[in-house]
Amino acid sequence: MSTQSTAAPADDTLLAVEGLSVDFETPRGTIHALRDIDLTVPKGKVLGIVGESGCGKSTLAYSLIGLLAENARVASGAIRMGDHDLARLAPSAWRDLRGTRIAMIFQDPMTALNPVTTIGQQMLDIQYRDRIGRNAKRARAIEFLEQVQIPDAASKLAAYPHQLSGGMRQRVCIAMALLTQPDLLIADEPTTALDATLEMQIVALLRDLQRKFGCSVVFVSHHLGTVAELCDDVAVMYAGEVVERGTARALFHDPQHPYTQALLDCDPARIKVATRTLPTIPGTLPDLRQPPAGCAFRARCPRSWGRCERDHPPLYPGAAGQRVRCHLSDPAEDAA
Amino acid sequence: MSDAALPEPTLLARSLRVLSGNRTGAIGVVLVALIVGSALLAPWIVPYDPAAIMVGPRMAPPSADHWLGTDNIGRDIFSRVIAGGRIAMLVAAASLSAALTAGLALGLIAGLGPRWLDNLLLLVLDAVRSFPVIVFGLAVDTIIGPSLFTVVLVVTITSVPIYARIVRTQTLALKNAEFILAERAMGVGMPRLLFVHVLPNVLGPLLILASMDVPLVIATEAGLSFLGMGVRPPTPSWGVILNDGYNFIRNSPWPVIGGSVPIILVTLGFTFMGEALRDIFDPKLRKGG
Amino acid sequence: MSLLEVTDLRIRYARQGRVRAALRREPHDFEAVSGVSFRIDAGQTLGLVGESGSGKSTIARTLIGLKKPASGSIRFDGQEISAASRRDWARLRRQMSMMWQDPVGSLSPRLTVGSLVTEPLRIHGMTGDRAEAERLLGLVGLPAEYISRYPHQLSGGQARRVGVARALALDPKLLIADEPTAGLDMSVQGEVLNLLNEVQKRTGVAVLVITHNLNLVRHVTDRMAIMYLGRFVEEGPTDRIFDHSHHPYTAALLSANPEPDPDARGARVTLSGEVPSPVNRPSGCDFHPRCPWSRPECGKTVPDWVPEGDRGHRCMFPL
Numbered sequence: 001m002s003t004q005s006t007a008a009p010a011d012d013t014l015l016a017v018e019g020l021s022v023d024f025e026t027p028r029g030t031i032h033a034l035r036d037i038d039l040t041v042p043k044g045k046v047l048g049i050v051g052e053s054g055c056g057k058s059t060l061a062y063s064l065i066g067l068l069a070e071n072a073r074v075a076s077g078a079i080r081m082g083d084h085d086l087a088r089l090a091p092s093a094w095r096d097l098r099g100t101r102i103a104m105i106f107q108d109p110m111t112a113l114n115p116v117t118t119i120g121q122q123m124l125d126i127q128y129r130d131r132i133g134r135n136a137k138r139a140r141a142i143e144f145l146e147q148v149q150i151p152d153a154a155s156k157l158a159a160y161p162h163q164l165s166g167g168m169r170q171r172v173c174i175a176m177a178l179l180t181q182p183d184l185l186i187a188d189e190p191t192t193a194l195d196a197t198l199e200m201q202i203v204a205l206l207r208d209l210q211r212k213f214g215c216s217v218v219f220v221s222h223h224l225g226t227v228a229e230l231c232d233d234v235a236v237m238y239a240g241e242v243v244e245r246g247t248a249r250a251l252f253h254d255p256q257h258p259y260t261q262a263l264l265d266c267d268p269a270r271i272k273v274a275t276r277t278l279p280t281i282p283g284t285l286p287d288l289r290q291p292p293a294g295c296a297f298r299a300r301c302p303r304s305w306g307r308c309e310r311d312h313p314p315l316y317p318g319a320a321g322q323r324v325r326c327h328l329s330d331p332a333e334d335a336a
Numbered sequence: 337m338s339d340a341a342l343p344e345p346t347l348l349a350r351s352l353r354v355l356s357g358n359r360t361g362a363i364g365v366v367l368v369a370l371i372v373g374s375a376l377l378a379p380w381i382v383p384y385d386p387a388a389i390m391v392g393p394r395m396a397p398p399s400a401d402h403w404l405g406t407d408n409i410g411r412d413i414f415s416r417v418i419a420g421g422r423i424a425m426l427v428a429a430a431s432l433s434a435a436l437t438a439g440l441a442l443g444l445i446a447g448l449g450p451r452w453l454d455n456l457l458l459l460v461l462d463a464v465r466s467f468p469v470i471v472f473g474l475a476v477d478t479i480i481g482p483s484l485f486t487v488v489l490v491v492t493i494t495s496v497p498i499y500a501r502i503v504r505t506q507t508l509a510l511k512n513a514e515f516i517l518a519e520r521a522m523g524v525g526m527p528r529l530l531f532v533h534v535l536p537n538v539l540g541p542l543l544i545l546a547s548m549d550v551p552l553v554i555a556t557e558a559g560l561s562f563l564g565m566g567v568r569p570p571t572p573s574w575g576v577i578l579n580d581g582y583n584f585i586r587n588s589p590w591p592v593i594g595g596s597v598p599i600i601l602v603t604l605g606f607t608f609m610g611e612a613l614r615d616i617f618d619p620k621l622r623k624g625g
Numbered sequence: 626m627s628l629l630e631v632t633d634l635r636i637r638y639a640r641q642g643r644v645r646a647a648l649r650r651e652p653h654d655f656e657a658v659s660g661v662s663f664r665i666d667a668g669q670t671l672g673l674v675g676e677s678g679s680g681k682s683t684i685a686r687t688l689i690g691l692k693k694p695a696s697g698s699i700r701f702d703g704q705e706i707s708a709a710s711r712r713d714w715a716r717l718r719r720q721m722s723m724m725w726q727d728p729v730g731s732l733s734p735r736l737t738v739g740s741l742v743t744e745p746l747r748i749h750g751m752t753g754d755r756a757e758a759e760r761l762l763g764l765v766g767l768p769a770e771y772i773s774r775y776p777h778q779l780s781g782g783q784a785r786r787v788g789v790a791r792a793l794a795l796d797p798k799l800l801i802a803d804e805p806t807a808g809l810d811m812s813v814q815g816e817v818l819n820l821l822n823e824v825q826k827r828t829g830v831a832v833l834v835i836t837h838n839l840n841l842v843r844h845v846t847d848r849m850a851i852m853y854l855g856r857f858v859e860e861g862p863t864d865r866i867f868d869h870s871h872h873p874y875t876a877a878l879l880s881a882n883p884e885p886d887p888d889a890r891g892a893r894v895t896l897s898g899e900v901p902s903p904v905n906r907p908s909g910c911d912f913h914p915r916c917p918w919s920r921p922e923c924g925k926t927v928p929d930w931v932p933e934g935d936r937g938h939r940c941m942f943p944l
Contacts, residue, residue: 027353027357052810052811052812053781053810165899167899168899195676195677195837195900196676196837196838196839196878196881196882197676197877197878197881197895197896198676198899199881200880200881200893200895200896201895201896201897204895222810222811224811224885225882225884225885227885228885228886228887228889228890229885229887229890231887248887249887249888252885252886252887253886253887253888262812263811263812264885266811266812266814266815267811267840267885268814268815268838268840268841268843268844269840269882269884269885270884270885271840271843271844272884274843274844274863274864274867275844276819276822276826276844276845277819277822278814278815278818278819278844279815280812280813280815280816280819281812284780513730514725514726514727514730514731515725515730515731515732515733515734517686517691517725517731518723518725518731518732518733518791519733519744520691521689521690521691521718521722521723522718522722522744522745522748522791523714523715523718523719523748523749524744524748525748528748532733532736533733533735533736536735537734537735
C-alpha cells in the first residue's frame with residue numbers, strides 16, 4: 001500500500017512514517033517485525049501507539065530515534081522529519097538529532113540514568129552543546145527538576161539514581177529529555193514499571209508538560225487507560241501492522257477494527273458489572289517470519305470470511321474519520 | 337518478539353546450528369577432538385617409544401621417518417609430542433575435575449550457608465588465590481618434591497577459589513530467584529533443591545569456564561615442567577620437550593617448535609570451543625532479537 | 626469456622642545489623658505488616674490490594690511459611706501455624722499452595738513442563754507419572770504435547786497455566802495467587818482469571834488474590850482488603866466497596882484504574898507524593914500526607930479500625 005496523506009496539512013506534520021518495514025535477522029530466520037507502517041505525528045500533539053506484546057510498538061518507537069538492535073534492518077519506507085529521512089540517516093547525523101530534536105524516555109528509568117554519576121552531573125552533561133556557564137546550566141537543571149515537580153530540586157542534584165524512588169527517577173528522565181527542548185519526545189511504556197497511583201501522576205505530568213512545551217509526543221503503551229488519558233491520536237498495532245488509527249475519541253468510542261474492539265472489550269476497567277467470565281482473544285500471534293497472506297488478524301477474528309484469507313486489507317476510511325485495516329470497512333463491501 | 341509457539345531444536349541440532357554459523361567454533365571443536373583423540377590413543381599412534389633414545393640420528397630435521405625430526409639424544413619428537421599431549425590432558429582432566437568438585441561444594445556452602453561461614457570461606461579462598469601459581473608451585477615442590485601429582489595438586493588448589501567464587505555468586509543470585517522460593521514453598525527437601533534446581537543452573541557457566549581454563553592448566557603444567565618443578569624427564573611433557581629443546585635451539589629449532597605449537601593449538605582449540613559452548617548454552621544470547 | 630483466620634499479624638524485616646543499629650541508636654528492623662486481621666472461608670476469594678511496599682506480598686510469604694511472623698496468630702483449618710513444627714509444615718504445604726508473580730521466572734528453568742506439574746506430588750511422596758501430568762495439564766487447558774517443553778519455550782499465558790496446574794496438583798484447600806495477571810497481555814489476563822474462577826467453582830478451593838490491580842479484584846473476589854503501609858485501610862465485600870469506598874486511598878486507587886475514555890479525562894483523584902517508607906512512618910494517619918481530604922486532626926491521631934457491619938475502614942472522616 002502506498003503512502004496516504006492525512007487530513008492535516010503538511011505544515012502541521014512534524015514527522016511522517018511512510019511505508020516503513022523493519023526486519024530482524026535471527027538464527028531462526030528473518031522476522032518481519034514492522035510491515036508497511038504509515039503514521040503522522042502532528043506538531044504539538046500526542047500520538048499513542050497501543051498493542052500487545054510482540055505487536056512491534058517498541059520496535060517502531062526505537063526506529064524513530066535510530067536505536068534499533070544490531071540485527072534490525074529497514075527493509076523499505078521512510079521516516080520524514082523536515083528534510084531528513086530518519087530511516088536512512090548516517091550515524092553522525094543521528095548524533096545531531098538525538099538529544100536536540102528527538103528525545104526518549106524508557107520503561108525502566110535505570111537504563112537511561114548512569115548509576116555511578118549524580119543526577120546533577122548528568123543534567124549538566126546533557127547541556128554540553130549550550131554555550132552558557134556552569135552556574136547557568138545548574139540553574140536550568142534545577143528549573144527543569146522543578147518543572148517535573150520534584151520537591152526540593154536543588155538538593156536532588158547531588159543524589160545518585162539509586163537514592164531516588166522509581167517514580168522520582170522517571171521524573172528525572174523526563175526532566176532530562178525536556179531539558180534539550182526537543183520537537184519530539186518518544187515515551188516507551190514510561191509508566192509500566194510504576195504503581196497505579198504513580199502511573200496516573202506521571203501521565204498527568206506528561207500531559208501538563210506537553211502543553212507547556214508544545215512538543216510532540218509518541219506515547220507507546222499497552223495500557224488503554226493511560227492512552228485514553230493522554231493521547232490526541234491513537235494507532236493500534238497488531239502483528240507488526242497498524243490496524244487502526246485515528247483520533248483517540250474515534251478509537252475509544254467507535255472502534256471499527258475487530259481487533260481494536262476485542263482489545264477494548266478485554267480491558268477489565270471497562271467492565272462495570274462484576275462478572276466471573278471475562279472476555280479474551282483466543283488464539284496466538286501469527287509467525288512473523290511468514291506473515292499470513294491476507295489479514296494478519298484473520299485467524300483470531302470472529303468476523304472473518306473468505307476475502308480476509310485472500311486479500312491483504314489496506315487502510316480503509318472508517319466511520320468516525322479513522323483509518324481501518326479491515327475489509328469490513330471497505331465501502332465496496334457495503335455496496336455489495 | 338515472542339517465539340513461544342516455535343518448537344525448540346534439540347541440543348544436538350542447536351549445537352550443529354551454532355557451529356555451522358560459527359567458523360572459529362567449528363575449528364575449536366575439530367582441534368579439541370584431534371588433541372583429545374591423540375591423547376587417548378597415544379600408545380597406539382606413536383611411531384616410536386617416546387622415551388627411547390637414538391631411534392634415529394641426533395637433531396635431525398623433519399623427514400618421512402621422523403615427522404618432526406629428532407632431539408639431542410635422538411628421540412622422535414613427534415612421538416614425544418603425542419605422548420606429552422597425553423600427560424597434558426591427564427593433568428587438565430585430573431586437576432580440573434578435582435577443582436570443579438571442590439569449587440562447587442565450597443561455592444554452594446558459601447552461597448547457601450550462614451553468613452559467617454560465607455565470610456570465612458571467602459577469606460580463605462581469597463588468601464589462596466593471592467599466591468602466584470608458580471611461586472605456590474615452588475613452595476609445594478620443596479615440601480613434597482616434583483612429580484606429576486605435584487602439578488595436579490598445585491593446579492587444583494589454585495583453581496578452586498576461582499570456581500568456588502563463581503558458584504557462590506551464581507548461588508546467591510539463585511537463592512532469591514522466584515522459582516527457588518516457589519520450590520521451597522512447596523516443601524522441597526534440601527537435597528532435591530540443591531541437585532535438581534540449583535546445581536543444573538550453576539553448572540552451565542562453570543563448564544564453559546572450565547573449558548576455557550584447559551589451556552591455562554596446560555600452560556601451567558608446561559611452565560612448571562619447563563622449570564623442572566613438574567613432570568620429571570624422561571617423561572615427555574610439552575614443558576620438558578621445550579626445556580630440552582631450548583638448550584639446543586642453535587643446533588635445531590624443531591624440538592622447540594614441537595613443544596610450543598601444540599600449546600598454541602590447545603589454547604586456540606579450547607578457547608574457540610568455550611565460546612561456541614557459551615552460544616549453545618546461554619539461552620539469552622540464543623534468542624538473538 | 627473459617628479456613629484461614631489471621632489475627633493481629635505483625636511481620637518485621639531486618640534493616641541493618643544489630644551492632645550497627647545499636648551504634649547509630651536506630652532500630653535494627655522495621656514493621657512491614659503491622660497488625661493485620663482477616664479471615665477466608667472455604668470456597669471464598671479474598672483480594673489483598675495495595676501498591677509496592679504495602680506489605681501484601683510479605684503476608685503471602687508468611688502464610689506459606691517462608692517468613693516468620695513477629696507476633697499475631699495464623700490459624701489454618703483450626704491449627705495455629707505461626708508456631709508449626711517442620712513436620713506440621715510438610716502436611717500444611719499439601720493444603721496450601723502459591724502461584725508466584727513471575728509466570729516464567731517461578732518455574733525451574735531446567736525442568737520440563739511434565740516434571741514441573743508433577744513435582745509437588747513427588748515432593749510429597751506420591752507418584753507423578755505421565756498420566757498424572759496429562760491430567761493436570763488438561764485441568765488448565767494445555768495440550769499434552771507441552772509435557773516435554775521447557776519454561777523458556779512458553780508464552781506468559783502458557784507459563785501461568787503451568788503455574789496454576791502446579792498449585793492445584795495436591796488439591797489444596799487454599800490457593801494464594803500473587804499478582805496472577807502480572808506481565809500478561811490484556812487478552813490473556815481474562816483467560817487466567819476465567820481459569821481461576823472455573824477451578825474454584827469445580828474444586829471449592831479458597832483463594833487469596835494479591836494484586837495492585839483493582840479491576841482484577843472486582844471480577845474474581847468476594848471480599849477485598851486494601852493495604853497501605855502495612856495496614857488495612859478498608860475491608861469488606863468487593864461489590865460494596867466498589868459501590869462506595871469509605872477510605873480516600875481506596876477512592877484514589879479506584880480512580881487510578883480508569884475506564885479508557887478520552888472524555889473522562891482529569892476527573893480523577895490524583896494523589897500527590899509517594900508511598901512513605903515503613904521505616905519512617907508519618908505521624909497520625911499513614912495516609913494523611915497524600916490525602917486530598919486530610920484535616921489537621923489526621924496528622925495527630927492514629928485512626929482506629931471502624932467496623933461497619935460486614936465491612937470496615939480506618940479513616941476518621943470517611944467518604
